[in-house]
Amino acid sequence: MKFINKLRSNEEGATAIEYGLIAALIAVAMITALNSVGGEVATTFNTVDTAMSTANV
Numbered sequence: 001m002k003f004i005n006k007l008r009s010n011e012e013g014a015t016a017i018e019y020g021l022i023a024a025l026i027a028v029a030m031i032t033a034l035n036s037v038g039g040e041v042a043t044t045f046n047t048v049d050t051a052m053s054t055a056n057v
Helices: 002-009 012-055
Strands: none
Touching: none
16 A cells, blocks of 8 residues: 555656656747748748859859
8 A cells, every 4th residue: 555655646757747748849849930941941042042043154
């Protein structure tokens, strides 16, 4: 009975799970932000590439 009560009062696993969920949420937010910014960066590089190609003519 003491063992079961000790397991019930142990909260270290719950804390680790909470930190894991927070890390996962941050990762999802970063991926979403990078996907939206990535398209804009690609467009900018394409514009610069086109301008440099036409300048060498």
